[in-house]
Amino acid sequence: MKEDEVNRCQIQEWYPKFKSVSIKTRIHELPEPFVQYLLDDSGPFLLPVSITNEDAFPNRIHNPEEEDDYQVSEGSDDEAEQPPLPPSFPELELQVKESIESLGGSVFPKLNWSAPKDSAWISTTGTLKCSSFSEIALLLRSSDSLVHDLCHAYDSCHDKTSSRPKSFVLALRKWYQFLKPEMEFRCFVRNQNLVGISQREVTTFYPALLEKKDSLRVLIEDFFVENLMSRFESENYTFDVYVTEDDRVKVVDFNPWGAFTLPLMFTWEELDQNCSELGDDGVDFRIVEGQCAVRPGLKTAVPYDYLDTSPGSGWDQFMRNADEELQQQTRNAQAGA
Numbered sequence: 001m002k003e004d005e006v007n008r009c010q011i012q013e014w015y016p017k018f019k020s021v022s023i024k025t026r027i028h029e030l031p032e033p034f035v036q037y038l039l040d041d042s043g044p045f046l047l048p049v050s051i052t053n054e055d056a057f058p059n060r061i062h063n064p065e066e067e068d069d070y071q072v073s074e075g076s077d078d079e080a081e082q083p084p085l086p087p088s089f090p091e092l093e094l095q096v097k098e099s100i101e102s103l104g105g106s107v108f109p110k111l112n113w114s115a116p117k118d119s120a121w122i123s124t125t126g127t128l129k130c131s132s133f134s135e136i137a138l139l140l141r142s143s144d145s146l147v148h149d150l151c152h153a154y155d156s157c158h159d160k161t162s163s164r165p166k167s168f169v170l171a172l173r174k175w176y177q178f179l180k181p182e183m184e185f186r187c188f189v190r191n192q193n194l195v196g197i198s199q200r201e202v203t204t205f206y207p208a209l210l211e212k213k214d215s216l217r218v219l220i221e222d223f224f225v226e227n228l229m230s231r232f233e234s235e236n237y238t239f240d241v242y243v244t245e246d247d248r249v250k251v252v253d254f255n256p257w258g259a260f261t262l263p264l265m266f267t268w269e270e271l272d273q274n275c276s277e278l279g280d281d282g283v284d285f286r287i288v289e290g291q292c293a294v295r296p297g298l299k300t301a302v303p304y305d306y307l308d309t310s311p312g313s314g315w316d317q318f319m320r321n322a323d324e325e326l327q328q329q330t331r332n333a334q335a336g337a
């Protein structure tokens with residue numbers, strides 16, 4: 001894969017060209033101190049100090065025991081370290097506030113390539129819906145998936161010249177409350193031809209999709225030919241679309257061919273085959289065709305700790321504690337008998 005191909009899939013690169021067929025978005029260049037704030041995992045987890053009064057969160061979780069740390073008694077030998085000051089990004093915060101208002105009050109945040117999908121569980125709604133700068137900072141700062149954007153975006157490039165993009169951006173997209181997961185599709189373009197379409201949410205069988213499959217194929221193919229083909233400059237890439245109730249197609253995202261992009265109902269080997277081997281008319285459209293055909297194990301939007309079961313991991317620790325507790329209960333029961 002080439003660096004250029006990865007760069008074209010950054011939202012600040014593709015959105016200006018395709019905004020008339022996408023979701024309304026405002027893009028903000030991130031100042032370096034904010035990037036460093038996202039990267040810094042040393043010390044306590046501090047949310048930025050808010051310059052507005054609409055802050056949804058306190059900047060630090062209240063812990064009465066910690067408050068003692070702030071009181072260094074005079075003449076004490078104990079040179080207690082001052083707690084780090086919470087960071088503040090007033091200019092960015094103001095721009096973000098303005099964008100949130102202009103997008104209707106709620107937004108979906110993402111960086112150049114990725115959204116912080118793995119931190120949705122931490123928000124009060126359990127989704128990525130944000131209505132303040134603090135909520136956005138909390139989601140971004142808690143996400144492991146964004147480490148890809150921040151540090152590893154070019155890892156699969158054979159012509160890699162740098163480890164980070166020219167600039168990092170925060171894209172705020174108008175929040176859509178009622179997106180139907182069965183109406184999202186990932187489309188695969190090889191040699192500038194649409195060769196495959198896959199249901200995006202592959203862990204569920206949606207009976208209604210079976211009936212709509214043919215008309216959806218036509219809608220998506222027409223959309224591709226009219227709006228993307230010969231306008232998106234890569235030879236090979238993927239794009240995600242959402243089909244609305246009134247049959248309009250919106251492009252949600254672009255991703256590079258292969259590497260970190262999930263092929264969903266396909267394998268990359270299948271997609272790499274000559275397109276004549278795929279489907280009757282060249283476009284192989286795959287959906288989950290029955291309850292038994294759902295594909296487990298493709299969950300990606302979970303915290304790293306959920307997946308990491310190695311010795312010393314959070315999961316390992318949890319299992320050890322559970323085991324010890326069980327043994328203790330057995331001993332107690334035996335002693336009582």
Ligand SMILES: Nc1ncnc2c1ncn2[C@@H]1O[C@H](COP(=O)(O)OP(=O)(O)OP(=O)(O)O)[C@@H](O)[C@H]1O
Binds near residue numbers: 110115117240
């Ligand atoms: N504006 C929005 N409002 C509500 N939900 C959204 C919005 N945009 C995207 N989503 C939901 O979030 C999901 C992930 O969005 P997106 O593709 O932008 O993230 P991503 O990190 O690039 O994902 P991937 O790495 O899988 O491409 C989408 O499939 C969609 O369900």
